[in-house]
Structures are given as structure tokens and as C-alpha cells.
Amino acid sequence: MTDTDSRYEAVRSRDARFDGVFFFAVETTGIYCRPSCPAVTPKRHNVRFFATAAAAQGSGFRACRRCRPDAVPGSAEWNVRADVVGRAMRMIADGVVDREGVAGLAARLGYSTRQVQRQLTGELGAGPVALARAQRAHAARVLLQTTGLPVTQIAFAAGFASVRQFNDTMRAVYAATPSELRAAAPRSGRTARRTPTPTAGIPLRLAHRGPYRPGPVFDLLAHEAVPGVEDVSGPPGARTYRRTLRLPYGTGIAAVDERTGTARTTTGAHPGGWLDARVHLTDPRDLTTAVQRLRRLFDLDADPYAVDERLGADPRLAPLIAARPGLRSPGAADPDELAVRALAGRDEAARLVQRYGKRLDAPCGSLTHLFPEPGVLAEAEPDSTLGALAAALADGTVRLGPGADRDEAREALAAVPGLDERTIAVIRTRALGDPDVAPPGPDVPDSWRPWRSYALNHLRAAGELEYP
Known part of the structure; x- marks a missing residue:
């Protein structure tokens, strides 16, 4: 979708697959829209294209009140690209x-x-x-x-x-x-609309593009849930995931429902939907950060069309893609926490929480603690691989945040004494959000690039590969 003619054809067909990938503006109205806007298609010579909503706004266009282009999921390109x-x-x-x-x-x-x-x-x-x-x-x-x-x-x-x-x-x-x-x-x-209460939190809709398979994501979160920090409640298909969050200005508790709100067009296309969520914050300035961390955890900015098209061409994966279109590759709400948990395992992580985690000022049911910070773990467990990893996270030798350089992070992780390749692969996939990780062991062909992380999730969801 780099040439203007292809983009205009996407606008003419109201193709929701490209919502968030680019935006178009109409010079005669001063309005910018998403490609799937249901309004009458403007004439080609009146249309301008932009890579971001910010660029359209900077050129003097205002957001369409009908299609709400500012509400689309972020471009999957930013999660894939490492530059x-x-x-x-x-x-x-x-x-x-x-x-x-x-x-x-x-x-x-x-x-x-x-x-x-x-x-x-x-x-x-x-x-x-x-x-x-x-x-x-x-x-x-x-x-x-x-x-x-x-x-x-x-x-x-x-x-x-x-x-x-x-x-x-x-x-x-x-x-x-x-x-x-x-x-x-x-x-x-x-x-x-209502004023959020301390127990309800701020209600949110976390938008995603295309189909979304929440079941396997909630299965994984339930399997990994560390008592005190996370819990998953409710029957399959209607579960709620809750967790505590350490944020720049304070703390938070987030809840995300498995149930999805989705819509289909009259042509049968699947433009996307959302996950219902609630966030309770001690400081409202943390809202944007909390939302983005949930989006990364649930992989809501992915492009399922690109992933499924590439992987669906493989004979081994084709039936798995057909059975679970839109399967995601979960990330992490806290990259440093995920790295420690990938090494320690669930039971050991629960021990670390009870022994070194910070207790919430206002516990909420079973959510009582924040996961211990790397600096605390580095001092408490100095003579171990866990202590070495925690120290590297604490002093910045290993950087896993949203702006981390993935190649540098991989090299830094490999230098941590005792950290094996399988654990490094999990950290790269989950904490760094790398869509193209192949851990040692399983046969992962190059034809699955650049979506090898997603391919392995399909194998796990089908029971052909165990979760790490």
C-alpha cells in the first residue's frame, strides 16, 4: 500500500484491513478519514493520503465524526519494525x-x-x-x-x-x-457514560483490527497467572483477566474481559472489534501508558490479515490458520517482570512476589502486590542466574522497554551467565514483542518469516507444541 492508486482502490472498496495503515483526507471538506469510512467516496483528485493521523491534523484536516479515524488500532508496522x-x-x-x-x-x-x-x-x-x-x-x-x-x-x-x-x-x-x-x-x-468508581475504574474499549481469538490468549494468561499479581476468573468464553500495574506516576489495576464486541460489514468482511477493559489508577496521568501496556499484552495492534495470509500458504499451517483466524502472539504488560518470570517459572515467581513484592496500599480482592522490581531482586538473590538477570535489568545492561533495540537486547541477554537460549527466545517474543522468533528445538522453516512467533503460537494452540 505504498502507491496512491492502490490506496485509493482500498478507499473505494472501504477495505477495513487498511484502517490505521494509512489515512486519507478530502480537500473539499477539510476532513480526514479511515479507509473504511462509509461516506460517499470522494473524487480521486480531491484526496490526499497520510501515514498517520498526526500528519493529517498537521495539514489542517479534522477527524471525520462518522468513521472516527483517530480510534483505529495503531499500525502493526511499528510493532514489527526494529529501526x-x-x-x-x-x-x-x-x-x-x-x-x-x-x-x-x-x-x-x-x-x-x-x-x-x-x-x-x-x-x-x-x-x-x-x-x-x-x-x-x-x-x-x-x-x-x-x-x-x-x-x-x-x-x-x-x-x-x-x-x-x-x-x-x-x-x-x-x-x-x-x-x-x-x-x-x-x-x-x-x-x-458514568463517573468511574474506585471499584469499577475507567471503562475502555481496546480496539483491534480483523478477527481476534481471545480463547488461547486467556488460556495462556490463566496458565501463567502469578497469585497476588494476576488472576483469571469466570468460565471459558467469558473470563476476566486482572492484574496490578507499576506505572510511571503510580500504580494501577486493570481488568480485561474475554468477551469481544465485533462487527461485520454487509460484504462479510471482518473490520475488527474490541476488548472491554477497566483501569483503576492512583494517578490519572498514567492512563495512556496503562492502555498501551494492555495493548501490547494482548497484541491488539497486530495485522492478522498479513500474518494469516503468509502463514496460511504453508501446507502444515493452513488448517491451523483456518481453524483460528486472528490468533495473536501475546506480549507483556511489564517487560522486566516477564523476563524474570520466563526464567523463574510460575511457582518461583509466586514466591518472589510474596517475599519481595510491594504490597498495594489498597488491595483489590486477590490482587495484593506489585511484582518486585529488578533492583530489589538483584540485591536479594545475588548469587544466581536470576540475580544476574535482575542486575542487568536494573542497571540498564539489558533494556526491554518499548523502545529497546532488539538486536542489542538479544546480545545483552546472551551475555547473562546461565541464561539459556530457550528462555532468551521467550523474552524476545513476549517482552520485546518480536514477531519473528524461532526458539531452539522445533523445526521452524524460514518460509514462516517474518511471523515465526505467530506460527509457533498456532502449533501450541493446536496442541502440537508445549508452552515454554
Whole structure:
């Protein structure tokens, strides 16, 4: 989808597969849309294409109120790519620019602010400030139209530095004030809207593109759940996963339901759906970060069409793909925690939580602790592989965050004494979100690239391969 003619054909056919992959704007109306927008297709000479919503906004276009282009899942490209642009996009989504500014983003990437600005603008049509601004605006609109939170609280929860900045941005992006946006919420949103309570948290819909198979993901989370930090309740098909979160400004408790809300078009296409979630935070400024970490855990920005098309061409995988279209490769809500758990195993992780984990100020049912930080584990368990890994995580020798360089991380993990290749493969797949990991042992052909992590998940879901 690099040439404009192909993109226009996707717009003409209202192809939901490309929602979030690119955006189009109509010069005669001043509005930008997602490819699947149901409005009348504009004439080709009036259409402009953009790689990001931020680029469209920067060119003076406002978001379509009918198709809500700002609400589409993020482009799967940013999770797949390991270059500086992909790493930058993952960190911006995690809220790094909101917390540390462009200088902080550049320092994490190892580039100057000018280099980062040049690369992002050159490829995406928008710099880091504009990209973060678009993300804040979307988060604020969703909160305005789906919750009863006070406007001031929404401004800071979405990442704005001031209410004035919030008001100015919302008018620029949506051509409406926050109050007008709230009043324009769809009837279903107005009916469901309420002020979140401490027990209910902030209600969210975590969008995904294409089909989504929640069962295997919840099976894995239930199998791995560490008491005190996580729990999975309810019958299969209607389970709820809950966990504690350590966040930049405070702590949180998140709950995600297995049930999905999906929609199908009149042509039988599967544009996507969402997972219902609730997030309770001690500091509302952590909302964007919490949402992105849940998205990575449930692999909600993946492109199931690309994955299934490539893997479905393999005779061995074809029946598995047909049986489970949209199967995801789960990530991690906390990469450092996942690395320790991959090495320690569930039972040992539970011991570490009870012995070294920080107890929540306000426990919620069985959720009582945060997983212990690497620095704590490095001091408590110094004479072991676990201690060596924890020390490497604590001092930054091993970096697994959203902007980590995957090649450097792999080399750093290999240098940890006693860390075997199988554990490193799990960490790369889950903590780093690498879609193309082949652990030692099983026969993994090169024809499965660049989706070998997904191929192995299909084999596990079919019972042909054990979970690590």
C-alpha cells in the first residue's frame, strides 16, 4: 500500500484491513478519514493520503465524526519494525514524550533531537510532538464521550500539561470544544457514560483490527497467572483477566474481559472489534501508558490479515490458520517482570512476589502486590542466574522497554551467565514483542518469516507444541 492508486482502490472498496495503515483526507471538506469510512467516496483528485493521523491534523484536516479515524488500532508496522522510527513510535505510544519531552525520547534512542525530528517527519509527515499531541487528543475524546470524568481530570489523564493546552488542541483537531464533543457522543455512549468508581475504574474499549481469538490468549494468561499479581476468573468464553500495574506516576489495576464486541460489514468482511477493559489508577496521568501496556499484552495492534495470509500458504499451517483466524502472539504488560518470570517459572515467581513484592496500599480482592522490581531482586538473590538477570535489568545492561533495540537486547541477554537460549527466545517474543522468533528445538522453516512467533503460537494452540 505504498502507491496512491492502490490506496485509493482500498478507499473505494472501504477495505477495513487498511484502517490505521494509512489515512486519507478530502480537500473539499477539510476532513480526514479511515479507509473504511462509509461516506460517499470522494473524487480521486480531491484526496490526499497520510501515514498517520498526526500528519493529517498537521495539514489542517479534522477527524471525520462518522468513521472516527483517530480510534483505529495503531499500525502493526511499528510493532514489527526494529529501526529507529519503529522504536520511536512505540515509545511515543507509551507516553515517553508526554513525560520526558522530545529530548528524553532522543536520549533513549541514542540520537539527537534534530535527527529524531528529521526521521519521523520525513517518513511519517509529523514529528514527535505532533504524534504525541494526536494521541493525547484521541485519548481525551474517548474519555469525554464514554465516561463522566470531570473535564479537568480528563485533560491531565490524557497527558496534557494544562487545561488551556487541552482546550486549544481539541478545538484544532475536532473543530469542537470538549463540552461540545461530550454532547455529541453517540447515544450508546451517553447511555453508558458514568463517573468511574474506585471499584469499577475507567471503562475502555481496546480496539483491534480483523478477527481476534481471545480463547488461547486467556488460556495462556490463566496458565501463567502469578497469585497476588494476576488472576483469571469466570468460565471459558467469558473470563476476566486482572492484574496490578507499576506505572510511571503510580500504580494501577486493570481488568480485561474475554468477551469481544465485533462487527461485520454487509460484504462479510471482518473490520475488527474490541476488548472491554477497566483501569483503576492512583494517578490519572498514567492512563495512556496503562492502555498501551494492555495493548501490547494482548497484541491488539497486530495485522492478522498479513500474518494469516503468509502463514496460511504453508501446507502444515493452513488448517491451523483456518481453524483460528486472528490468533495473536501475546506480549507483556511489564517487560522486566516477564523476563524474570520466563526464567523463574510460575511457582518461583509466586514466591518472589510474596517475599519481595510491594504490597498495594489498597488491595483489590486477590490482587495484593506489585511484582518486585529488578533492583530489589538483584540485591536479594545475588548469587544466581536470576540475580544476574535482575542486575542487568536494573542497571540498564539489558533494556526491554518499548523502545529497546532488539538486536542489542538479544546480545545483552546472551551475555547473562546461565541464561539459556530457550528462555532468551521467550523474552524476545513476549517482552520485546518480536514477531519473528524461532526458539531452539522445533523445526521452524524460514518460509514462516517474518511471523515465526505467530506460527509457533498456532502449533501450541493446536496442541502440537508445549508452552515454554
